Amino acid sequence: MKIILDFDYTLFNAQDFKQALRDRFSLFGISSEQFDDSYFTIKQQLGYYNYNKHLKMLAQNNKINENDLILSFQEIVDSAREFLYPDSLFFLKTIKNIPDAFIYLLTFGQDKLQQSKIEASGIKKYFDKIIDTTNSKMDLLKIDRNVSDIVIINDRGKEIDEIKQQLPPVKAIWLRRPYSLYFNEGCRQKDFEASTLSEALSFIKTFINNKD
Numbered sequence: 001m002k003i004i005l006d007f008d009y010t011l012f013n014a015q016d017f018k019q020a021l022r023d024r025f026s027l028f029g030i031s032s033e034q035f036d037d038s039y040f041t042i043k044q045q046l047g048y049y050n051y052n053k054h055l056k057m058l059a060q061n062n063k064i065n066e067n068d069l070i071l072s073f074q075e076i077v078d079s080a081r082e083f084l085y086p087d088s089l090f091f092l093k094t095i096k097n098i099p100d101a102f103i104y105l106l107t108f109g110q111d112k113l114q115q116s117k118i119e120a121s122g123i124k125k126y127f128d129k130i131i132d133t134t135n136s137k138m139d140l141l142k143i144d145r146n147v148s149d150i151v152i153i154n155d156r157g158k159e160i161d162e163i164k165q166q167l168p169p170v171k172a173i174w175l176r177r178p179y180s181l182y183f184n185e186g187c188r189q190k191d192f193e194a195s196t197l198s199e200a201l202s203f204i205k206t207f208i209n210n211k212d
């Protein structure tokens, strides 16, 4: 069996992490609004987020030493482990011990911040493979032609619907954490809805038992 996990809002509280960055940058006189606006500008310009460009823009617009921003930014990134959800580590340890299970993490390759967050959160060791996608999470097609024993866990209902459209045999768990950013996005093609990773785990166990 292959278990494919998403990172932001599945294992990692990206909302709280971003808020920590906003709070830190407010010490330099950068407002939350300015932080968000420039964040989206960069993302729109490039199609993905690049923190070097973001920090450069903020430094220039506020006449701040760029290196000071980089150091502060790095400090928050280094504390990424604090932003894992309380059930993430237990879940990862448990699925790692499922016999014959391969655990994958899906991430966007061009986004260096994403890479740094994953690295600093200390969870890399729980994965057999990190899959860097460039355009779409559909890249999981590259894993294997046999998709009947794939379970995906994702907070984005939309992404699940896209994947199920292409690969109906994939089992999809829509992780709907309370207060999470995409809580109300909707998901038509989920096989199971969970509000915690413990609930997701019970679905995985049922799935394994039914296969035997």
Ligand SMILES: [Mg+2]
Pocket: 006, 007, 008, 009, 010, 154, 155, 156
């Ligand atoms: Mg996500």
